[in-house]
Amino acid sequence: MARMTDRMKELFEKIPTVVLATADSDGKPNAVPVGAKKILDDETILISDQFFNKTLKNMKANPNVAVTFWEGHEGYQLKGSVVLETSGSRYEETARWIEELGNAAGFPLKSKGIAILKIEEIYGVTPGAKAGKLLV
């Protein structure tokens, strides 16, 4: 397990859209923007699935994911594996949150399920000599 620093958490929450990368069973990568994301604790991220297509299929076949976010020249990549949930208290709470988001935005939104990422490694994606290096 790897723990996010306060600065990483601050940036993750500030940035409206992060990237969720997955890979299919043939090793073909897929990357999509994700807005419905939350920090559960220093080493755990929750992502809600409203519109996942290949991403969901990939996560079912291969739980390894990467979540990348950046602002200007500062950025991070969280790597680990996901557990998918479509019931239980974490899902129910997320479903209410997403429904409220939809109501606030004026169009219906429904959470089909959640992906819980346990962070195993954190890399920098900031340009320069440290690019791509393991941070945590």
Added chain:
Amino acid sequence: MARMTDRMKELFEKIPTVVLATADSDGKPNAVPVGAKKILDDETILISDQFFNKTLKNMKANPNVAVTFWEGHEGYQLKGSVVLETSGSRYEETARWIEELGNAAGFPLKSKGIAILKIEEIYGVTPGAKAGKLLV
């Protein structure tokens, strides 16, 4: 092969940073922001490598990549395979372009090589019923 529409090309050029996703030989995805990118023609993208680390290692082992870019609720994902070049006219021209970018930015930048993506499929990443669907 798949051809980008004029709108896709316009958005690709307008957005300063796109995402390049790769996967290692174990199927672990990797996604990094990329600023040094150019359209060569409707079905070909060039990306310059200044700071690639896992991305380069992954592309050498597995040429399948995804390039994702979006603005607001409009976005696209280009999928295909890359050829890597570290010499020849396309690399030399890119090396000059990157050196000029560095000079303009006030810090040295050097292209270590280029990845040429031949686009095979184009997907939407716009939220809604068409999310993740094959467009081209």
